[in-house]
Amino acid sequence: MLKERKELEQSLIEVIQTSNLKTQKRKVNDIKKHLASNYNIIDVQGWLNDPESKLPELDIRELLLFSEQIYSKSDVEEINPINYFTENEFKEARRFNGLLNNQEEINFPLTFSNATVVGNNAYMVTMSIKTITKLLNNNLIYYNFETQREAKFVKRKDKIIIEPTLNKNSVKEITEHLLQGTLVPTVLVFNCETRSTDDASGEEIIYNSKNLELTITKGTRVSITDGFHRITASRNALQIDPELDFNFAVLLTNYNTKKAQQYMAQISKANAISKTRIAELEAKRLSDNVMQQIREESELKGRISHTNRIHSLNRELTTYKVLADTIDEEFKLETKIDAMNVGDFLVSYFDHLIGSYPNEFINKIEETRANSLINDSNMFVGYVVLARKMFEAKIPAKEVREYIKDIDFSKEYWKSKGILDKNGNLERTPKVRKQIKQFFNDIEIKKK
Known part of the structure; x- marks a missing residue:
């Protein structure tokens, strides 16, 4: 400082106590708004009410900024901060942030x-x-x-x-x-x-x-x-x-x-x-968390029916219930973290499965269904079973094609198992889903 701090403090106290500044609400509000919006200083009223005890406690930058505002409203030359502070002190004051000095701590949870x-x-x-x-x-x-x-x-x-x-x-x-x-x-x-x-x-x-x-x-x-x-x-x-x-x-x-x-x-x-x-x-299963991830992030986005019917016009492949129920039955989901890990795996798994057979799952869905069950809704029960086996064996999801390529999805083959309806489609019954589960459970997995 260019002069003693106490000299400025005494001059400020005299101006605040002897002038009518405190009673001029508009001027006081202007001071408060300026210091609050520019420097996050919110204690101005306390300084005005009790300057004798408050001013000596101020950071030198707060004192400069406060005296600058009082001077601007009073024009009393004895408190002009230019007479007390150096150029560097002005620069430091312009960077002052009251939040950093008066921050009330709070934290989660x-x-x-x-x-x-x-x-x-x-x-x-x-x-x-x-x-x-x-x-x-x-x-x-x-x-x-x-x-x-x-x-x-x-x-x-x-x-x-x-x-x-x-x-x-x-x-x-x-x-x-x-x-x-x-x-x-x-x-x-x-x-x-x-x-x-x-x-x-x-x-x-x-x-x-x-x-x-x-x-x-x-x-x-x-x-x-x-x-x-x-x-x-x-x-x-x-x-x-x-x-x-x-x-x-x-x-x-x-x-x-x-x-x-x-x-x-x-x-x-x-x-x-x-x-x-x-x-x-509140009763939502962790498998529903997995389903949310599959619906939003995988190649099955927009291809999962929310009813029990597959809508061909929407190019749907399976139903929410088929996938969610099978995931719930097959994977051990105890925490949300478990669901996230399984969700990550299944997103990659279905991306590689569908990407490996674009005609069957994307380009020629109906044509494929004439002779094959590869994109039948219930077949996704088997795909989830296979995914669970690969997940437990720590086999990368991208290797799904190595296991799918050897499966005979022709209707003639599955007809011999007695699980097709009169139209040549898989019956929509728990018994059929159980048989599909067993078929995919019998696939030998090469554990890592």
């Missing part, structure tokens, strides 16, 4: 009450802007450039840096509405990213339907899918008025990035569902 289910792996909770700001300040929620609407690229020195695209006028308007109590409650969307938890359960979200409690588990990466402007405005508003109270409804999803992107187009249609449906979702 966090539990929210009165949570509701709104769909498969989607839940609704209520969060105060204080909680949301704590999550943001502690880097527990982050801006996901892959699911947000847009981003901007900024060149700094020799590097190109991606930054969030913020409409400052929009943030300012939302901030004002919050401070004035006129903001309409809306829904924010956070995604608890799959495969990010450190919890032993492998679950990013644990929902207790009895107590209506939802817990985000330790280590979970939570991205802001929708609502970054409102979150930024909330933090700005709290910096001006730390006692501000406002709640947002927050939709928590548990998807991979691709699914989160797809969900963005549908979030406005999310509605709470009945208790009966909640019970149904």
